[in-house]
Amino acid sequence: MKKGFTLIEILVVISIIAVLSSIVLAYLNTSRQKAINASKIATVRSVNQGIQLFSSNTGAVPGNYNVDGAYNPGGGGDTPACGDGTDNASDQAYNKSMKELVDGKILPQIPKALDDNPYCYYNYGDSEGSKAVLFTKLSTPLNNSDTIYPTEAVVASGGVLTPTNIYSGGGSSGGGSVILGTITGTIELQGFIGTGTNPLHTRSITFTATFNGVSVKSWTIPLTNLSGSLFSFTLTDVPLDANYLSAKTDWSLRRRLPFTLSNNQATLDFTGTNLLLGGDLDGSNLVDDGDFNIVISNLGTTNSVADINGDGVVNTFDRSRVLNVIGKFGDPL
16 A cells, blocks of 8 residues: 655645746736736826816925926936935925825825835926926836826916826836727617618717726717617727726717726627617616607607617607616716
């Protein structure tokens, strides 16, 4: 009777455990880096929005306390103030600038990075007045670049900040290229049949990308087909921190779906059980008596306002569509 394992068997088991451990550790490390990236992108957005609010309230941006001078991300200048926790002059300058936002009830606390790449603050002047912007480096690069900051700095004299546009690249030399996502997919409009004739029938669809329930980008685009209920779409300039996309037409309830960008790409289909339900004609995102009255008052006409199925005339099908979903709400943003 065999009483134990051979040395070879023990070594094989140890080797298998080592391989599995390395796979698990690599996965955990990748997941952690992705989480840190998401947190940093969200922080860059929220802090720069806070700088804009601070500027609106006070007519100025947080001060520049960096003894080495401020840095202009558009080119030229010196060094930024970075909160790396070392308590050196740059770290102290960063903390003083961010403390102005905390004291002004704009931020709950001074932002600190979760990795070794700190948040840095620019405050610089030019012909437009005082400007400021927060930036950082990501835990793992996007598109071979790792520095992110908004495309526009906050201008105390009234400029516009667009923090949904995240830039990448530049490092200490500024510049860089836009890093945003793309979503492609198919959308299905319940009961839509179109006219079946040229010119192609068009339905304008409004897509809204949100981050934790807050709108960060919207698109209203005309989609066309000859007949049938399916339309293809492509959305560009999708903010990297967006996590939901909703779709709505002037004839349907809103549908919202979650998504995650992978390598700045995502595919999302509003089809099948996720199709857009027709019947909301007054834009309330609720099918009710008001929508039914719109159909009844337009029966037999070619008024496109009540033409849910897109066949060119308001008929009993459109009436039935409203009755079938009356009392139903669409999804929130």
